[in-house]
Amino acid sequence: MRILVVDDTKLIREMVSAIIRHQGYTPVTASGATEALAVLQDGNIDLILMDIEMPEMNGFELTRLIRKLLKHWVPIIFLTGSTEDSHLAEGIDAGGDDYLTKPVNATVLTAKIRAMARIAQMKADLDEVNIKLLQLTQLDPLTEAVNRRGLDESLERAWRIRQRENTKLALIFLDIDHFKTYNDNYGHQQGDQCLKLFTGIVQNQLLRPADILARYGGEEFVALLPNTSLAGAEKIAADIISALQQANLPHDFSDTAEYITASLGISSSHLGAKDSNELLKQADKAVYLAKQQGRNRSVTYHPD
Numbered sequence: 001m002r003i004l005v006v007d008d009t010k011l012i013r014e015m016v017s018a019i020i021r022h023q024g025y026t027p028v029t030a031s032g033a034t035e036a037l038a039v040l041q042d043g044n045i046d047l048i049l050m051d052i053e054m055p056e057m058n059g060f061e062l063t064r065l066i067r068k069l070l071k072h073w074v075p076i077i078f079l080t081g082s083t084e085d086s087h088l089a090e091g092i093d094a095g096g097d098d099y100l101t102k103p104v105n106a107t108v109l110t111a112k113i114r115a116m117a118r119i120a121q122m123k124a125d126l127d128e129v130n131i132k133l134l135q136l137t138q139l140d141p142l143t144e145a146v147n148r149r150g151l152d153e154s155l156e157r158a159w160r161i162r163q164r165e166n167t168k169l170a171l172i173f174l175d176i177d178h179f180k181t182y183n184d185n186y187g188h189q190q191g192d193q194c195l196k197l198f199t200g201i202v203q204n205q206l207l208r209p210a211d212i213l214a215r216y217g218g219e220e221f222v223a224l225l226p227n228t229s230l231a232g233a234e235k236i237a238a239d240i241i242s243a244l245q246q247a248n249l250p251h252d253f254s255d256t257a258e259y260i261t262a263s264l265g266i267s268s269s270h271l272g273a274k275d276s277n278e279l280l281k282q283a284d285k286a287v288y289l290a291k292q293q294g295r296n297r298s299v300t301y302h303p304d
């Protein structure tokens, strides 16, 4: 645990640091606001012990600033010479969490550090659970691919990034061929199993961390490929078609092949789409052409 001690008096910084070190924690010191803000920007600080009377900026003002600047919550304990109720209330209102009167008592300081560490840990656990929950709300429960809602967000974000960085964003729309006859003949449960296997096969062809595979709905999927050229996307589409052939998931009722195939439509941000929605529509149009041309193939969108 790294504890930042902000105090303009060197002796107090040293005394408090010694207590912190003695308890097995790591003290980091700052003599005022500028140093404190620099430390907070750089390092992982778990707790702040803050003097109130300081020449550069007082502890209340600095606390308000920290609460505004820092995205995450770090507990702040004031070190104060005053025990006046109004003074303490002002500190809590400024964003502080507790106070400690000077001269600092080692036993009290240690107990307060432990209490704050406990709260900070609960907060960290809660944040982690919230992140997991958010991820779950963006996943399709059957295939564990990103769901439609996640796709909308990721596509919008990827579109904005490609505008800012002036890179190419490619998109592949995938539609499994003759999936209705698969379901009708093998049953819905095996249909679900097939969708899971299909997701795994396609996912294996998306090698970059930024690539995203989403289930658009039913037997339709979208692969989002940031920073990828059209030629790159065409290569990935060809690899997906070969991987499906290799996987050889039997489909005895398909008019196209004896295994599960898909039709793929490719679009790229430099083919005239004015927004992310149009990029998706272009890829969808290309899928339609791939179906018309015999399925089990990819077609690249061409502006009319």
Ligand SMILES: Nc1nc2c(ncn2[C@@H]2O[C@H](COP(=O)(O)OP(=O)(O)OP(=O)(O)O)[C@@H](O)[C@H]2O)c(=O)[nH]1
Pocket: 142, 175, 176, 177, 178, 179, 180, 181, 183, 187, 188, 189, 190, 191, 192, 195, 217, 218, 219, 291, 295
């Ligand atoms: N098992 C299962 N089937 C689904 C799911 N979502 C959609 N489907 C089925 O997917 C099938 C899609 O049928 P169509 O849209 O006619 O497409 P298709 O039979 O693949 O025909 P083409 O795309 O023209 O080759 C329908 O039978 C849907 O019921 C799902 O979550 N699980």
